[in-house]
Amino acid sequence: LAKTTQPISMDSYEGQEVNITCSHNNIATNDYITWYQQFPSQGPRFIIQGYKTKVTNEVASLFIPADRKSSTLSLPRVSLSDTAVYYCLVGRNNAGNMLTFGGGTRLMVKP
Amino acid sequence: DAEITQSPRHKITETGRQVTLACHQTWNHNNMFWYRQDLGHGLRLIHYSYGVHDTNKGEVSDGYSVSRSNTEDLPLTLESAASSQTSVYFCASSVQRGTEAFFGQGTRLTVV
Numbered sequence: 001l002a003k004t005t006q007p008i009s010m011d012s013y014e015g016q017e018v019n020i021t022c023s024h025n026n027i028a029t030n031d032y033i034t035w036y037q038q039f040p041s042q043g044p045r046f047i048i049q050g051y052k053t054k055v056t057n058e059v060a061s062l063f064i065p066a067d068r069k070s071s072t073l074s075l076p077r078v079s080l081s082d083t084a085v086y087y088c089l090v091g092r093n094n095a096g097n098m099l100t101f102g103g104g105t106r107l108m109v110k111p
Numbered sequence: 112d113a114e115i116t117q118s119p120r121h122k123i124t125e126t127g128r129q130v131t132l133a134c135h136q137t138w139n140h141n142n143m144f145w146y147r148q149d150l151g152h153g154l155r156l157i158h159y160s161y162g163v164h165d166t167n168k169g170e171v172s173d174g175y176s177v178s179r180s181n182t183e184d185l186p187l188t189l190e191s192a193a194s195s196q197t198s199v200y201f202c203a204s205s206v207q208r209g210t211e212a213f214f215g216q217g218t219r220l221t222v223v
Contacts, residue, residue: 034211041217042214042216042217043201043203043214043215043216043217044154044201044203044212044214045214046211046212046213049211085153087153087154099144099156099203099205099212100156100170101146101153101154101155101156102153103152103153104153
């Protein structure tokens with residue numbers, strides 16, 4: 001399983017764009033990159049998934065360079081409610097995928 | 112709407128007792144997972160299942176067991192509860208081919 005490395009914590013202010021980078025140097029050819037968000041006292045929630053280049057949905061964007069050894073989750077114009085822990089996962093998008101979470105990045109959004 | 116539910120939400124038990132945490136999903140997902148999360152830490156995988164009668168050990172499986180007799184349920188049993196098993200437990204499910212998992216609300220277990 002590809003190991004991921006993320007910053008432990010980040011601070012931001014309301015209205016700013018936040019970029020959280022995840023390193024996954026030994027990502028395999030068949031691996032996808034998935035990001036989850038977790039609020040206190042809740043289970044993680046799927047945010048976005050990608051394989052290469054850029055993926056965008058109503059919540060976030062995911063940028064993946066050509067070598068796929070890292071990825072960046074971009075949250076546009078964060079609000080206080082975006083304060084959470086964000087997890088980067090790398091795994092195969094096929095039968096038998098096993099979701100392994102790392103330590104995550106604790107994002108604090110300040111007024 | 113389809114959902115995944117855990118019960119109980121809170122449980123206090125004594126050291127040495129057997130405890131079973133329930134997890135029920137109505138998405139008909141093949142994959143189901145149990146994690147534990149200790150205060151200020153990430154999630155650690157306990158056990159997982161890829162289908163009925165299939166179970167696998169995760170990274171922290173000692174002292175825990177699961178069984179999968181149908182698609183909807185994956186109960187987690189602590190055979191002899193220990194104080195080190197005080198934690199929040201999350202159950203999750205996902206489709207067979209995908210990494211988008213859906214998590215329950217968690218069970219806070221305290222072993223005294």
